[in-house]
Amino acid sequence: MHTDRPNDEKEQERLDVHHHVCALILGGELFRAPVDLDHDKARILDLGTGTGIWAIEMAELPPNCHCEINDFESEWEFSKPFDFIHGRNIGGAVRDFPLLFKRAKDNLKDGGWVEFVDFVGEPFSDDGTLAKAPNIAEWIRLIDEASHKSGKRLYIAENLKQWMIDAGFTNVVEEVYKVPFNPWPKDRHLKEIGRYHQVDLEEALDAYSMALFTRYLGWTTQAVHAFLVGVRQELVDRSIHIYSKHIWVYGQKKESD
Template identity: 30%
Template sequence: MSEYILPAPTNNIESGRLDHQHEIFIRTLGSLNKAPLDTSKPLKVLDIGCGNGNWTMLSRLNTRKLTFQQASAESADSWDSLQDRFDFIHGRMIMVFVRSWPNLLKRCYDKLTPGGWIEIQDLQFPLQCLGESAVTAKCRTLQWSDGLVKGMQMAGVSPAGAMQFAYILPRLGFVDVSLEDRQMLFGEWPESEEDKELAEWGWRTSDWAREGGRGCCSRRF
């Protein structure tokens, strides 16, 4: 199930950005997912906002077939059209189009099998600088972050969606709720070669996103 405010990612720039974004998440988290899934049996899996399908194709999770459905993840009709219930529902970098997390997560809950899992991997805005680095209000990256937050708010999207999960999920009936914070790298400051590579990829994906953001703003706001 996938939704793009802009046209679907058919160009090389967007496809490359999604490839790098996928690699950043895998190397930051250390795995495709953290949910303790029983992969000894076939699983029914739903990937929300699958982009170019990197996570979907690699995960497989002992599934026997893959089906792609282009639909609005926030449309009740889209969820009603799903005939199955799922053992695992996954979403990554979907905060940019979610206007109501309670509604989306309630639909996920209703479509999970008993004992099923949901996992959302996402960023939190506005961006923050951790550690001892001195960042001023003139930093262009933080200015871009602030502008993106304003644009998301104008579109009715919450930039701090991840901060709501601990409150929303238990109230919908989810149990064993766990949140993990990970630091993602941007820029040229890391010392190790591995961190330098990740930081460069992070910077490049944000640079490509800025290109897409201009198109999004000109069309939507």
């Protein structure tokens, strides 16, 4: 699977931080779908699994977890259907999401569940302080433009629910969670999320920007680094009360399908 994001040790560490952010958002849970899993018998597929931390925690014991290196945009050739299929933050790595949802449905047991998780690209604020973050807003706009040009759009979270419905899933639910960019909130839980999300974002700046900006927007490496200086300054400024939205979407395969 080709991606414009790095996969070195630094990026692996960032992915584990992001996993912690997601766990904080869900109060320690690994998923939101109301699936009843027998961990000794359930077949679970995690797409684009990163460091494997989600899959290992789901398996409860590492021997229950098996990794396969493959391209999930190619034909799926699994011998048995799954009880649960999960994909988190695979925006930017997929050319055809409707086809991916069809393949997921075709490889689920009747009554099985699918769950996809991703973040909304647009930054938000409730007090107008987004106006103090022009570099962050421009960074996000440019990431969207570049990922469009690459053929694998990064910001797809708001389409997940409709794609799931269009693929024929039932009982589709979309849950939206507020995720601060840094520890600006007074609420202790949101402050803790923001503390780790800031680290995640700081590490993601180069990871998400360098290849997209240089390959698809024609920027030089030096220009990217210079631009990101302003983004970092805004990112750590606690007077800027901005947040992103993380979306969990899950649905069920009909018993009769």
